[in-house]
Amino acid sequence: MNLGTRKILDRSFTALGIGSIVVMALALLIVITPIIYNGLGAVFFKGTIEHRKLLYNEFHRGDGAELEREIAEVAVYRDQAYRMLADFELELEGMDPEKAREYRMQYGPVKTALQTLLGPPPGDDSAILTRFRYGQTRWEKAEEKLHALLYESKWDYSDPDVMAKEYFVRRAESFEGTKLAPMFGFVEKNAEKMLLPRFTLYWGFLTDSSIDAHIFGGIWPEIQGTFFLAIGAMLFAFPLGVVAAIYFTEYAKDGVFTSMLRSANSTLAGVPSIVFGLFGLAFFINTLNVSESKSVLAGALTLAIMILPTIIRAAEEAILAVPKTYKEASLGLGSTKWNTIVTVILPAALPGIITGGVISLGRAAGETAPIIFTAAVSVGSAIGIADVLSSPTPALSWNIYNLASEHEAAAEIRHVQYGMVLALVSIVLLLNLSAVLLRARISKKLKG
Amino acid sequence: MSGDVNRDSNRSGAFVVSEGRRKMQKAARTAGESILLLIASFVAIVVLFIFYFVAVDAVPYFQQRGFAEFFTSSNWYPAGDPGEFGALAIIYGTGMVTLGSALLAVPMGIAAAVCLSDILPFSVRQYAKPVIEMLAAIPSVAFGFFALVILAPLLQTSGGPMLMWVWWILAGPFLLLAVIVGSDLLTAGIEEPVRRKRYATMLQVLFTLLAFLVLYVVGSQLNGMQILTGTNALNVSIILSFMALPTIVSVAEDSLQSVGRELREGSYALGATRAETLVKTVLPAASSGILAAVILGIMRSLGETMVVWMASGNSSHIPDPWYNYLEAVRTLTATIAGDMGEADQVTGSARYHVLFAMGLLLLVISFISNLISERIVVRQRKILSGQ
Numbered sequence: 001m002n003l004g005t006r007k008i009l010d011r012s013f014t015a016l017g018i019g020s021i022v023v024m025a026l027a028l029l030i031v032i033t034p035i036i037y038n039g040l041g042a043v044f045f046k047g048t049i050e051h052r053k054l055l056y057n058e059f060h061r062g063d064g065a066e067l068e069r070e071i072a073e074v075a076v077y078r079d080q081a082y083r084m085l086a087d088f089e090l091e092l093e094g095m096d097p098e099k100a101r102e103y104r105m106q107y108g109p110v111k112t113a114l115q116t117l118l119g120p121p122p123g124d125d126s127a128i129l130t131r132f133r134y135g136q137t138r139w140e141k142a143e144e145k146l147h148a149l150l151y152e153s154k155w156d157y158s159d160p161d162v163m164a165k166e167y168f169v170r171r172a173e174s175f176e177g178t179k180l181a182p183m184f185g186f187v188e189k190n191a192e193k194m195l196l197p198r199f200t201l202y203w204g205f206l207t208d209s210s211i212d213a214h215i216f217g218g219i220w221p222e223i224q225g226t227f228f229l230a231i232g233a234m235l236f237a238f239p240l241g242v243v244a245a246i247y248f249t250e251y252a253k254d255g256v257f258t259s260m261l262r263s264a265n266s267t268l269a270g271v272p273s274i275v276f277g278l279f280g281l282a283f284f285i286n287t288l289n290v291s292e293s294k295s296v297l298a299g300a301l302t303l304a305i306m307i308l309p310t311i312i313r314a315a316e317e318a319i320l321a322v323p324k325t326y327k328e329a330s331l332g333l334g335s336t337k338w339n340t341i342v343t344v345i346l347p348a349a350l351p352g353i354i355t356g357g358v359i360s361l362g363r364a365a366g367e368t369a370p371i372i373f374t375a376a377v378s379v380g381s382a383i384g385i386a387d388v389l390s391s392p393t394p395a396l397s398w399n400i401y402n403l404a405s406e407h408e409a410a411a412e413i414r415h416v417q418y419g420m421v422l423a424l425v426s427i428v429l430l431l432n433l434s435a436v437l438l439r440a441r442i443s444k445k446l447k448g
Numbered sequence: 449m450s451g452d453v454n455r456d457s458n459r460s461g462a463f464v465v466s467e468g469r470r471k472m473q474k475a476a477r478t479a480g481e482s483i484l485l486l487i488a489s490f491v492a493i494v495v496l497f498i499f500y501f502v503a504v505d506a507v508p509y510f511q512q513r514g515f516a517e518f519f520t521s522s523n524w525y526p527a528g529d530p531g532e533f534g535a536l537a538i539i540y541g542t543g544m545v546t547l548g549s550a551l552l553a554v555p556m557g558i559a560a561a562v563c564l565s566d567i568l569p570f571s572v573r574q575y576a577k578p579v580i581e582m583l584a585a586i587p588s589v590a591f592g593f594f595a596l597v598i599l600a601p602l603l604q605t606s607g608g609p610m611l612m613w614v615w616w617i618l619a620g621p622f623l624l625l626a627v628i629v630g631s632d633l634l635t636a637g638i639e640e641p642v643r644r645k646r647y648a649t650m651l652q653v654l655f656t657l658l659a660f661l662v663l664y665v666v667g668s669q670l671n672g673m674q675i676l677t678g679t680n681a682l683n684v685s686i687i688l689s690f691m692a693l694p695t696i697v698s699v700a701e702d703s704l705q706s707v708g709r710e711l712r713e714g715s716y717a718l719g720a721t722r723a724e725t726l727v728k729t730v731l732p733a734a735s736s737g738i739l740a741a742v743i744l745g746i747m748r749s750l751g752e753t754m755v756v757w758m759a760s761g762n763s764s765h766i767p768d769p770w771y772n773y774l775e776a777v778r779t780l781t782a783t784i785a786g787d788m789g790e791a792d793q794v795t796g797s798a799r800y801h802v803l804f805a806m807g808l809l810l811l812v813i814s815f816i817s818n819l820i821s822e823r824i825v826v827r828q829r830k831i832l833s834g835q
Contacts, residue, residue: 005632006721012625013723017563020556021576024697027690028583031594163674240487247488251481263822264492270744270818271495271811272751273588274781275502278807281788282501305494312491338480359585366587369753369781373788397589397754404593405758414597421590432585436578 032425039422042415046139047200049074050119054134058211059204070196075122077190081183082121085111088180106174113149114187117142118194130212131409137216138415139197146191150184205419213379214403214416219423221382225296225393226427229375230365232300232388233307238357240304241311242346245353248312249319250341269309273369276306280374294392296383299375306370307360314356318349351442355435362431366424368397378402396424499811506808509533509801518805524764524778526787526799533802537766539809541681541777545756548685548773549692549749554742556689557696561741562726564697565704566712584694588754595687595759600678607675607774612667619666623659631655675774679761682773687759688749696745703737703825704730706832736828740821747817751810757782780806 049070056062088107092100119135120127127133136142151168172184187194208218252258280302284290290298322345330340346353368376376398383393403417404410410417510518513533521534560580564573603610631651707730715725731738761776764783768775784803791800 001629002632005628006724008625008628010721010723012621013726014563014567017559017567020559021563021568023556024560024583024690024693025576025579027693028579028586031586031591031690034598035590035594163676240490243484244488244491247484251484252488261489261492263819264495266822267815267818268491268495268498270747270751270814271498272747272753272781272814274751274753274784275498275807275811275814278505278784278788278804279498279501282505282804283497287501305498308491308494338477362585366585366589368587368589369785372785397587400589400593401754401758404596417593417597421593424587425590428585428587429582432582436581 038418042419043205046197048195050135051137074194077194084183091179117145131215222394222396222399224382225395228296229299233303233364236304237308242315244312245315265309276370277373291390296388299371302370302374303364310360315353318352322348355438358435362428366428502807505804509805537764538778542779545684546750549688550746552689553692557693560697561700565701580694591687592754592758603675604678608671608673612671627655679759680774681777684760687755692745692749695748696741699741700738703734707733736824740824743817743821753781757785
């Protein structure tokens with residue numbers, strides 16, 4: 001080969017390596033950026049008067065007098081819109097039946113669309129679900145709903161080779177000449193005056209319970225459930241893991257038995273997470289009966305088994321990283337082996353052990369598969385510390401799946417889903433970040 | 449208990465200990481050690497329990513229905529009475545997304561590991577490593593959410609053009625490289641400088657034209673492609689490869705680091721470039737460690753649940769044609785997670801037991817591959833330390 005070609009090959013090899021690192025960084029960026037951007041949208045957004053009304057009615061938060069004034073302010077415009085509807089309904093009565101039926105068919109969606117935008121007309125208390133009692137609470141959603149009110153969507157199937165294309169027809173055109181026609185222009189012009197959008201900082205998203213299956217409100221029960229599960233798993237796994245690590249590093253003699261134990265450890269680390277869920281169901285719930293059915297305890301035990309190998313490995317590394325001289329000095333002063341471990345080695349290794357624990361805590365908080373059958377429910381209220389032995393809990397990771405894939409109005413509550421994902425990712429990443437910082441400090445300290 | 453004994457022995461003046469006390473001390477020490485041993489072997493007990501309890505609930509299925517249906521039929525109608533439990537399509541789907549993610553993650557992971565260990569200066573590596581660790585820390589359900597809510601609609605609306613650009617960006621440089629190397633190799637045997645030059649230029653022009661033609665034709669084919677569903681095997685493979693990458697990179701980097709300096713220096717001394725040194729010396733020396741990394745990475749994507757459940761489309765049929773990555777598939781993990789809610793746990797229906805049979809299958813696969821990768825790592829350590 002030419003020298004030039006070899007050089008080109010060498011450079012492109014370098015480029016390939018650097019490119020793959022760049023791709024990984026980009027992947028992280030591509031995944032994280034929309035989650036952060038949209039997740040923050042759950043807390044910072046333009047809230048409408050409906051949002052303030054909801055906060056006041058359901059959570060008793062906000063300024064009542066101010067709200068009264070605003071309701072009076074928007075009522076002026078809303079009443080006009082609802083009057084136009086009423087007028088049109090009267091007009092329908094007087095029309096000839098054939099024509100009236102045609103109009104009625106198109107009028108139905110208009111009425112629903114207006115109600116989802118502004119809420120039910122004053123005096124109508126028939127709605128049972130909370131979601132039908134209020135209009136749009138977020139301005140960007142209200143803009144979508146306004147579009148749905150003004151335009152009817154139709155599909156173009158004319159070209160069989162490509163997928164059908166959506167196009168929009170103004171609804172006003174089909175009501176030309178009736179008393180409803182001016183309503184569309186009126187609502188379009190006065191939408192802001194009807195909803196009074198205002199920049200909102202909704203901290204309650206983190207601390208409120210959810211209302212009506214997460215259509216409104218916050219994610220506190222999920223955050224709390226995640227916390228219970230992760231902490232519970234740590235309570236079981238951490239002491240066990242540390243003691244096992246002490247055995248492996250200080251007492252175990254090289255032999256078939258020890259290598260079998262180590263091999264069991266790496267086997268446990270490699271078991272697919274869903275199998276832990278199966279085991280938790282079959283062993284903790286169906287065999288041991290730690291609880292009637294799903295419970296925080298069963299979930300925490302399952303998660304504990306899952307993170308045990310990680311903790312053992314991290315603690316082992318931390319103990320091995322303690323300089324030999326510490327141990328020798330202690331033994332040289334006449335202290336026993338156990339004494340040396342407890343008073344010298346463990347304190348020196350503790351920061352490293354805790355680092356491993358923090359990382360495992362993050363892993364336990366983020367895992368979903370093991371808690372599906374053992375601890376998680378899709379909708380539930382926050383549980384007290386007394387109930388952890390017997391009752392299941394909602395948890396961030398499981399509810400993200402649930403809201404994104406199985407919720408009846410999944411597309412409507414994207415902001416809640418993003419907010420939940422952001423909450424989970426930031427909990428896990430913060431834990432990991434603190435572990436990384438801790439480790440950096442330790443390595444500096446051990447270097448001296 | 450052993451603490452008390454220690455305190456006594458300290459008080460008594462350390463070394464002169466009576467016979468009885470020494471016996472007591474020894475007994476305490478052995479007792480303490482056996483407690484430690486018991487706790488340390490807890491993990492092994494747990495592993496045995498997992499195998500036992502998953503197997504116990506899996507056996508009734510095989511007793512009732514035998515092995516043949518599970519592995520040979522692709523009719524999955526668990527809700528029927530008596531129900532059909534052919535898991536072939538599900539096993540196939542699992543293999544498909546695992547293979548897909550491996551195809552994406554393995555080359556990229558090895559390249560990244562090589563880059564981290566041999567190419568990047570320390571100042572950059574310091575920051576590159578935490579980025580990779582962060583990728584590993586993100587919960588799988590967040591990746592699943594990304595796949596379902598962002599990537600799937602994107603694939604559905606503009607999948608064709610996206611695939612085309614990926615093809616052009618990825619394959620373009622490689623084809624260009626192939627042109628340069630190919631013409632170089634073909635003209636290598638010719639001695640006369642003038643003839644060689646003309647011949648090489650001609651070949652280069654011809655090859656370049658051919659390469660661009662291939663690039664363009666495949667690209668335009670991809671551009672015209674319509675992706676009917678965004679939740680498909682391709683989507684899952686992409687996301688799973690993100691999740692397998694950190695494992696592959698960190699294990700492969702460890703094994704590259706453990707290759708001694710003298711091998712590299714020997715290669716440089718013979719006049720090899722860095723790429724040649726890495727490809728012909730370092731990578732072969734670290735090959736078994738890299739194989740272990742690949743196995744661990746593949747296991748990560750095989751055992752992943754949330755991403756495949758959310759983004760694979762959960763359709764239990766073998767894609768048509770069999771290599772079609774743009775169709776929805778279903779995997780073992782997703783089936784277990786999704787069907788357990790409907791399976792009758794109390795009376796233990798066949799539907800309940802078949803899910804445990806799937807769990808057992810996953811468990812056995814992970815056990816075997818873990819054993820293999822462990823064996824490989826031990827062997828490599830032995831070879832590199834020169835024993």
